[in-house]
Amino acid sequence: MRIRSSTRVLSLTALLLAALLSAAPLPGQAQAQPQVFRGATLLPISDDPIPNGVLVVENGTIQDLGPAGAVDVPSDAVEVDVSGRVILPGLVDTHSHIGAVDGGDRSAALHPVVRSLDAINVQHPSLMRARAGGITTVNVLPGSGHVMSGQTTHLKLRDGATVEDLLLCDDPLADVCGGMKMANGTNPQHEPSPPFPGTRARSAAMARELFMSARAYRQKQQSAEDPDDAPDTDLRMEALVEVLDGERIVHFHTHRHDDVLTALRLREEFGFRLVLHHVSEGWKVADEIAEAGVPASIIFIDSPGGKHEAVDLAYRTGAVLDEAGVDVAYHTDDLITDSRLFLRSPAFGVRAGMSRAAALESVTLAGARMLGLEDRVGSLAPGKDADFVVLSGDPLSVYTKVQQTWVEGRKVYDRSDPEDRRYATGGFRVYDGANAHVHR
Amino acid sequence: MTNNQYPVPSNQYPVTSTQYPVTSDQYPVTILLMICRFASRVRLLAAGAVLCFLAALTVPVRPAHAQVVVEADTVYTMAGDPIVDGVVIVQGETIQQVGPASEITVPDGARVLSAAVVTPGLVDPHGTVGTSGIYNVDADQDQLDTSMPLQPELRAVDAYNPREQLVAFVRALGVTTVHTGHAPGALISGQTALFATHGGTVREALRDSLTTVAMTVGPAAGERFESPGTRAKGIAMLREKLVAARQYAERREDTDDAEVDLGLEVLARLLEGEVPALITAHKAHDIQAALRLQDEFGFDLILDGAAEAFLLTEEIRAAGVPVLLHPTMIRPSGGAESAAFTTAATLHAAGIPVAIQSGFEPYVPKTRIVLYEAAVAAAHGLPRSAALASITRVPAEILGLDDRIGTIEPGKSADLALFDGDPFEYTTHVCQVLVRGQVVSSECR
Structure with missing residues (x-):
């Protein structure tokens, strides 16, 4: 007994020593030793492309980048040869349902208190699918079958075992760790009604009434001179006050042009931060969206239809909105489109007239802005998180493969590893049980 | 409307x-x-x-179909090596001549179209456009009747809507022929047919009225019915039906006035080898059940879907069965949870004829585009020529219409797709589409 336990202590010590000597980071921790990536074409997004670039990463952060010879490289930096490759900032997906997430149930149409972070399985194979597609930051949302289906969660696709390992915030009880999902149009309209709305007007009225009560709650909180006079803590209202204060961004599922305008009208009345999502008919009201200064996170679908409000979905939506001056992102809505092929979406944007620059920004920096995370992710710049994708070639070519995905200086996907590669190509039981998210 | x-x-x-x-x-x-x-x-x-x-x-009256000439940097005839700097001469509804520009005289007065690449009009090896519509409501979803699990008598021609918007949508992306009709989801869901994507009536659009009898084995065949509730029961029901068809055929042979049964009539033709069975099966053991049925009844079999076909390449090749493979980008869930981007390449390398289909989608995208599905297969190991063949020549051969469509050769229907670059690149456009010699789309998409 004693011998066995001392052996265990010894081996544990040896393991710890080995870990320290090799400076291998523990899960969730950033790589400590500096790394230098040489020879790739760097696409910083916030700046011009850098052929034959040098990228220096330390403590999970980008230290510097530039043309070969113009960057100071620490003498102890680990060399990574990426010659001939293309490096893009880690992709930001503003709308995904990976992790078998759920949200509000059928008891109500409004679920401001429901947190998606309580329902995300970060060990689900869909997260590997996203890493295989080059996605490093993702907004995980509950579905669209409610007027308000719950709180969204921002995740970094670190190699972690728990949802806490992947959060972008420090403390879910103290911080805002995501946005708020809302929806209009046909998805939230269904039986039983009530509680679900039966018409578009009812749906908008329910949202207005909810925000009115949140406004009253905030008023009571603010006017209470004595804490005893303050209203009892109402978790639903607390989340909505964050929305009214502009700290929690509303992510609004909306397809038809008049539904888009309804979302803009609600924003105007209550002053929350809004991101329009899907926006299938956005091309019909591009100027109105631009004038409101509201960004659009859009979806690319191979063909229109599937429901009435998506019949006029057009490949050119991204180009039209961008032309009108709207900040445009693409999202996967995984499993509606596949995270592994996220770069298809901006490529089809270019096919329909979008500039390459706007298309590449749409899956990186534009998405970061829509999540309020542009200070940390979305571009290659000194001080930003070292999240990037190593590609075999042109990001917008069908033949290009994601070779590696890095999050905060650590490799989370490597196509040359057969185990990882399975998640990129699929195969026997790779996605066992990874059933499609139900949208209705 | x-x-x-x-x-x-x-x-x-x-x-x-x-x-x-x-x-x-x-x-x-x-x-x-x-x-x-x-x-x-x-x-x-x-x-x-x-x-x-x-x-x-x-009024000087010219024929409705004057000569059209297509000039392209590369002509993929799919009947030999690509022709660099090639010319296709179209006369009326038919391809008259194809070859290098240096060897062909362009006739005076012909309408000349130019492209970077020209391919045969694309053939969607199996989809439901025309029987399933863009709105996805009961009124436009005619791809599957769920009143009974065995209905070989249902005809695609009685359901197909040639003016369906989705047909126009796929046509503008180069698809000139669709193999459509009854969708997976019933043991026998009905008959399939081949339609040109242009023509205002079923009669005008029709290319082949009875192409296959569509069957499904495995759990998908039971989801909408009380029975079959198991795999074994489903196969038992199919075997009983086919035995009944055999006996029916014998009866019909013996007496002229035997009662006509529309369903058994079709199955009798299937057993005669006149019509192939299209069996949708994804799991390896369901594919094996399909091969077992073929072995027992001797009909011509086309495997459909076949997500786990990569586990059975030897068996499928030995049975001489072609595969209409699921769309490359099918969602890896349900019966297709093991689907791989590499399966088309695996089957092709094993010598199995493989075509890539658009399949059936219950939500969005309401139809997939075979061009895009073949592109992703080409990016995952399927040689480019084979990828292009998988949506042109190969499905034409599998579906028995290769004397009329699928390649650019003299005498074939003048179905052509004109591109401004590599057809598989995301950013390339389909700029013109010809069906039976008529330019039916001329905006780059």
Whole structure:
């Protein structure tokens, strides 16, 4: 007994020593030793492309980048040869349902208190699918079958075992760790009604009434001179006050042009931060969206239809909105489109007239802005998180493969590893049980 | 018409008014007709006849299909090596000549189209467009009847809507033929047919009225019915039906006045080898059950879906069975949870004829585009020529229409897709599409 336990202590010590000597980071921790990536074409997004670039990463952060010879490289930096490759900032997906997430149930149409972070399985194979597609930051949302289906969660696709390992915030009880999902149009309209709305007007009225009560709650909180006079803590209202204060961004599922305008009208009345999502008919009201200064996170679908409000979905939506001056992102809505092929979406944007620059920004920096995370992710710049994708070639070519995905200086996907590669190509039981998210 | 209720911009998804454009060649004829119609409407019959006659004398009438010449940097005939700097001469509805520009004389007065790449019009090896519509409501979803699990008597021709918007949508992306009809989801869901994607009536669009009898094995065959509730029960029901068809055929042979059973009639033809069975099966053990059925009854089999076919390449090749593979980008869930981007490449390398289909989608995208599905297969190990063949020549061969479509060769239907670059690149456009010699789409998409 004693011998066995001392052996265990010894081996544990040896393991710890080995870990320290090799400076291998523990899960969730950033790589400590500096790394230098040489020879790739760097696409910083916030700046011009850098052929034959040098990228220096330390403590999970980008230290510097530039043309070969113009960057100071620490003498102890680990060399990574990426010659001939293309490096893009880690992709930001503003709308995904990976992790078998759920949200509000059928008891109500409004679920401001429901947190998606309580329902995300970060060990689900869909997260590997996203890493295989080059996605490093993702907004995980509950579905669209409610007027308000719950709180969204921002995740970094670190190699972690728990949802806490992947959060972008420090403390879910103290911080805002995501946005708020809302929806209009046909998805939230269904039986039983009530509680679900039966018409578009009812749906908008329910949202207005909810925000009115949140406004009253905030008023009571603010006017209470004595804490005893303050209203009892109402978790639903607390989340909505964050929305009214502009700290929690509303992510609004909306397809038809008049539904888009309804979302803009609600924003105007209550002053929350809004991101329009899907926006299938956005091309019909591009100027109105631009004038409101509201960004659009859009979806690319191979063909229109599937429901009435998506019949006029057009490949050119991204180009039209961008032309009108709207900040445009693409999202996967995984499993509606596949995270592994996220770069298809901006490529089809270019096919329909979008500039390459706007298309590449749409899956990186534009998405970061829509999540309020542009200070940390979305571009290659000194001080930003070292999240990037190593590609075999042109990001917008069908033949290009994601070779590696890095999050905060650590490799989370490597196509040359057969185990990882399975998640990129699929195969026997790779996605066992990874059933499609139900949208209705 | 629903189109009026949900207006579609004419530059995006053509509605009927612009769907069948009168070509410039037809304008004189149209004017003549207008004059004659006007004459008859004013009931000046004699005067009308005279007017008509005079008009006919004065208006030069050219044939509806004048010659069209397509020039391309590369012509993928799919019947030999690609032709660099090639020319295709179209006469009427037919391809007259194809070859290098240096060897072909372009006829005077022909309408000349230019492209970077020209391919045969794409053949969607199996989809449901036309029987399933864009709105996804009961009124436009006719791809699967769920009243009974075995209905070989249902005909695609009785359900196909040639004016469905999704047909126009895939046509503008180069698809000139669709194999469509009854979808997976019943042991026998009905018959499939081949349609050209142009033509205002079923009769005009029809290319082959009875192409396969569509069957499904495995759990998908039981989801909508009380029975079958298990795999074994489903196969038992199919075997009993096929035995009944065999006996029916014998009865019909013996007596002229035996009662006609529409379903057994079709299955009798299947057992005769006149019509192949299209069996949708994804899991490896379901594919094996399909092969077992073929072995027992000796019909011609086309495997459909076949997500786990990569586990059974030896067996499928030995059975000499071709595969209409699921769309490359099918969601890896349900029966297709093991689907791989590499399966087309694996089957091709094993010597199995493989075509890549658009499949059936219950939600979005309402239809997949075979061009895009083949592109992703090409990016995952399927040689580019094989990828292009998987949506042109190979499905034409598998479905028995290779004497008319699938390649660019003299005598074949002048179905062509014109591209401004590599057909598989995301950013390349399909700029012109010809069906039976007629330019049916001429906007880059």
